[in-house]
Amino acid sequence: MSEQTTMTTKQRIIKVAGDIFGQEGFKAATIRKIAEAANANVASINYHFRDKEGLYAAVLEDLFESGFKKFPSTIGINAQSTPEERLKAFIMGMFLRLIRSDGWGSTSAIGKGRLIAKEMMDPTPAFEWIIEKYIKPHKEILISILSDLAKDYRYQFAQQEKLKAGTDKSYEDMGDDTNDIEMDRLLPCAISIISQCIYYAFAAPVIQKVAQACMPIEENIERLANHVLLFSLGGVKNIVESAKS
Amino acid sequence: MSEQTTMTTKQRIIKVAGDIFGQEGFKAATIRKIAEAANANVASINYHFRDKEGLYAAVLEDLFESGFKKFPSTIGINAQSTPEERLKAFIMGMFLRLIRSDGWGSTSAIGKGRLIAKEMMDPTPAFEWIIEKYIKPHKEILISILSDLAKDYRYQFAQQEKLKAGTDKSYEDMGDDTNDIEMDRLLPCAISIISQCIYYAFAAPVIQKVAQACMPIEENIERLANHVLLFSLGGVKNIVESAKS
Amino acid sequence: MSEQTTMTTKQRIIKVAGDIFGQEGFKAATIRKIAEAANANVASINYHFRDKEGLYAAVLEDLFESGFKKFPSTIGINAQSTPEERLKAFIMGMFLRLIRSDGWGSTSAIGKGRLIAKEMMDPTPAFEWIIEKYIKPHKEILISILSDLAKDYRYQFAQQEKLKAGTDKSYEDMGDDTNDIEMDRLLPCAISIISQCIYYAFAAPVIQKVAQACMPIEENIERLANHVLLFSLGGVKNIVESAKS
């Protein structure tokens, strides 16, 4: 009852619909069920959102809007933060968003995150807009982190070379012309990192059967995030190293 | 016509259903559409498979059966192969299965692989069986590869340590007691590797919008697989290295 | 805007509803559409007219009231007018009402007249009252014209007979006992005349396909009215003539 008084019908419908769409998918979810769960009339959905699709779009927008607001990818970051720290924040942000029950997760391991996963798999028209508004900018953040990280690694390797070979090749010589050249290598790295995070949320049912220790639940967030961070740092390092040739 | 004569109606339905279930999902796909595409009668589906669910289970079984047969995870591997080579074969196998149009992919980038992805997201009862029969054994293969790989890395690090410190700690001393201890670290690595492969197939629509160069299409398989191999080797190495403490 | 300020909401709704009810019929027309077109709130219709039916009745009343006021059936008629002149005025009045866009017609050939046609086809309760108040009196006018016309014709025929046969039968002999006797013949004539006028408005879409030259549009009114007048005069004459026997 308290929910009914603190939220408008419209808000209540959006929240409830997030769960139900996530559990059942767009087609299988019925507005009847949503209306019932939201203690609202079936017709009120059409009144407020025009359409089942309209409701869906509203849910999606709300999900990304509030998800990124509540768990940004830059928690605890400042101007002096190292690329590693920034990457850790980024990964942590993704896990929090995806798993925390006040984010896209849920107590029952099937949450709104699945709605997003479904959307990534076959996007409805409403998702185009989400990609532009949320996903592309978010990708840019990661790319910029990786770019700085790669620069550091290249510097380290150069130093080691110098030590070994005693050459004079200076750090500056490597130039900043790497932006375009390295995008071919950075983009796959970004995908590799994101894929690890999303997979946990997306494949939760399989993980439960096959690797229960890694279940994407709140108490595992820290551990999973740390693994992904370490794995990815090693991955990027190796990619940069093998790019020397 | 040739398709109609060389395949039984039952087979034709299974093949066609793979695509349609993949594109539309279980609920949204209709047996009418499948029947039409398979040039068969609507009722014949119920006749052959009892149920929409029965058809679905048959499709799933067929998918894994023929997918793993056509593209095993051990192509070009023999008893002398190094862990790196075996990992490369494993990754390559996944990509081939997921992307090749004669596997789970399709010419139009939305193929049967999505059916599997959907199944991972929320499994139907039919999938339990698939997990036991195909996925768990497959995971074991990867774990065993990673286990060997980790052993090699630990050996390398030990050698480096020896060089630096001149200790006598021998390789054998590390024992084989790693099975349980290291499983905590190996399992997440396995997940990290698999997640990268699957993500490409699963998030193809988003990748197309955001990182077109990495689209999971046949001509990119080699490149993508190489990236995932390098990234993952680095990842595992780093995980093993940081586990020393 | 000017429309909004010069007319009350109520009036605006009535005017707009005339068109929409005419185009779509009572059932198919929606108060939402009407409200939108009238720049008014959906609920305001129920406020002003109680009911969808209430609005409909108001529209009907308004239609007849203003239609007959603007285009009476007696334009240019006075006490000395011949029956032919009066019939011409009557026919012209019908055409003007039915076709003129400031009457029941519209620029797009589908206008409020269709609402009336629909009402004639299956009357709503509201129409009963319209019949009593407008249609019956209007019919009486036509009957009275035809009665005088028939009298003239009978006189002519009598004269011709006299010429031929040299009889003495006088005009007065025919008496005024024709009211009841001839009503059997006059009533169908009235229907024949009215049917011709109404058909043009009512069957406009078919006429457009089959006899485009006769489309009931403003520039054709004069021509069509003249045809109906001539045709009907001939018709009545023939009816009267064949009634002699």
Place this chain on the structure above:
Amino acid sequence: MSEQTTMTTKQRIIKVAGDIFGQEGFKAATIRKIAEAANANVASINYHFRDKEGLYAAVLEDLFESGFKKFPSTIGINAQSTPEERLKAFIMGMFLRLIRSDGWGSTSAIGKGRLIAKEMMDPTPAFEWIIEKYIKPHKEILISILSDLAKDYRYQFAQQEKLKAGTDKSYEDMGDDTNDIEMDRLLPCAISIISQCIYYAFAAPVIQKVAQACMPIEENIERLANHVLLFSLGGVKNIVESAKS
């Protein structure tokens, strides 16, 4: 029950739908009501006719097909028949079709004919085809009758002129060049005739209130048809006569 066994479900639906569409109009009629009346399932309508519109089109087609077959416009006509006789048959045909309960009429004065009337008022897409297939050819028949009739009248007038003026102008002189010239006059006559017939069926409810003696019921057919014939003969005659100038 006998109806159920002698007719297929499809036929039964068509017959019943004719009445219901006629009574209520396309929009207001519900497939539920039709299905119920036809002792069939709601879904069977969609199965057999795809659509509510599909059913409607089928009904329309059936109506015209069987209506014109059962009551053609040429009953009792042969090669020697005079234009008057042919016109009488034409008018009679229309009345029979429109009024007879085994045609488009019904025992309750609201029959399938109203469906056609409604269609003339605002045609659905299905009606375009009906116009081409049935209405246009039917109009041509009437035009041809009127053309012959007019020729006769012109001959009569010519004879009378000859008598009065003693001129030598021969019948042949009038030529057959009238086709185009007179179409301007014949087409409106055709419309005048058809309008009278249709009006009876279409405006039955009003006629009942205003001119009960002329109700379009089976026992009045003969009388009404005779009136329309006489009225129209006079009308055409007058039109032809006034065209001399």
Place this chain on the structure above:
DNA sequence: AATGAATGAGCCTTCATTCAT
């Protein structure tokens, strides 16, 4: 082995109406 006909359940949507403001 296969099919056309038919069905019942359920879904999305529309609509007229009401109510509190």
Place this chain on the structure above:
DNA sequence: GATGAATGAAGGCTCATTCAT
């Protein structure tokens, strides 16, 4: 006088399934 929110009823349509053939 006028309105935004909300509702219950009903309608068209789709779908998986069954049955007689």
